[in-house]
Amino acid sequence: MSLHRMITKHTTGAGAVEALWRGTVVEITAGGAWVRIPRLTGDDPVGPLPTVPEVAAGDRVIVAAVEGRTDDLLILAVGG
Numbered sequence: 001m002s003l004h005r006m007i008t009k010h011t012t013g014a015g016a017v018e019a020l021w022r023g024t025v026v027e028i029t030a031g032g033a034w035v036r037i038p039r040l041t042g043d044d045p046v047g048p049l050p051t052v053p054e055v056a057a058g059d060r061v062i063v064a065a066v067e068g069r070t071d072d073l074l075i076l077a078v079g080g
Contacts, residue, residue: 019065020062020063020064020065020076021037021039021040021062021063022037022038022039022060022061022062022063023035023036023037023038023040023060023061023062023063023075024036024058024059024060024061025055025056025057025058025059025061025075026045026057027045027047027057028055028056028057029047029048031047031048032047032048032049032050032051033047033048033049033051033055033061033075034046034047034048034049035047035049035061035063035075037063040063040070046073049063049073049074049075050074050075051074051075052074052075052076052077053075053077053078054078055075055078059078060078060079061075061076061077061078061079062075062076062077062078062079063075063076064076
């Protein structure tokens, strides 16, 4: 299913999805991690994302949308 089909609108106007994604950490900065999430952002990294576990560049991670909001992503777990 495409991201476009999964998006619904909340009263806040932010897009919402019901999913977790696999991604790869491409860079760590003071603000968080930059992650490539092919099924969400294609080849473009997104970030900086807050991380729950400690991560390093090259790690495969699971990325979650907090309350289904694609404008509020965080790294939930390493692996995947």
